[in-house]
Amino acid sequence: MLIACRAPSGPRLLPNVERLLDSFFADDRPMSAFAAAPTLFPAVNVLEDAENFFIEAELPGYRRKEIEISALGDELTIRGRPAQTQAQGAFLRRERMAPEFERTIRLPLPFDADNIRAELSAGVLTVTLPKTPAAKPRRIEVRSA
Numbered sequence: 301m302l303i304a305c306r307a308p309s310g311p312r313l314l315p316n317v318e319r320l321l322d323s324f325f326a327d328d329r330p331m332s333a334f335a336a337a338p339t340l341f342p343a344v345n346v347l348e349d350a351e352n353f354f355i356e357a358e359l360p361g362y363r364r365k366e367i368e369i370s371a372l373g374d375e376l377t378i379r380g381r382p383a384q385t386q387a388q389g390a391f392l393r394r395e396r397m398a399p400e401f402e403r404t405i406r407l408p409l410p411f412d413a414d415n416i417r418a419e420l421s422a423g424v425l426t427v428t429l430p431k432t433p434a435a436k437p438r439r440i441e442v443r444s445a
Contacts, residue, residue: 360423409435
């Protein structure tokens with residue numbers, strides 16, 4: 301059986317879509333339409349080499365003093381608490397924001413919490429976590445019997 305549907309014509313559809321989008325973004329609360337959807341912020345990459353783990357987190361708009369990093373066990377926690385700024389006028393639309401957040405990343409092996417380094421450059425936080433000696437690969441010599 302074949303069922304055919306006729307879509308509304310172009311001139312009628314476009315104003316409806318525009319009206320829907322305008323109502324979706326109309327209110328001045330930041331990303332209010334997405335507030336109920338859980339998201340992972342900030343976006344991170346976790347990498348490793350033989351000596352270190354590396355965590356790269358996208359933090360556009362955050363200053364160094366607004367970021368806190370802590371380590372406990374095999375977990376690293378990154379917190380952001382941006383300073384409140386006053387707007388120059390009333391918002392007509394507000395889509396840019398720097399929310400307060402907390403993100404914990406569990407690593408697969410132990411790291412040396414006393415020697416963690418962190419750098420913030422161009423909106424990207426890079427955290428370097430040296431592996432403990434027990435987490436580094438070791439060469440085992442094979443002896444003859």
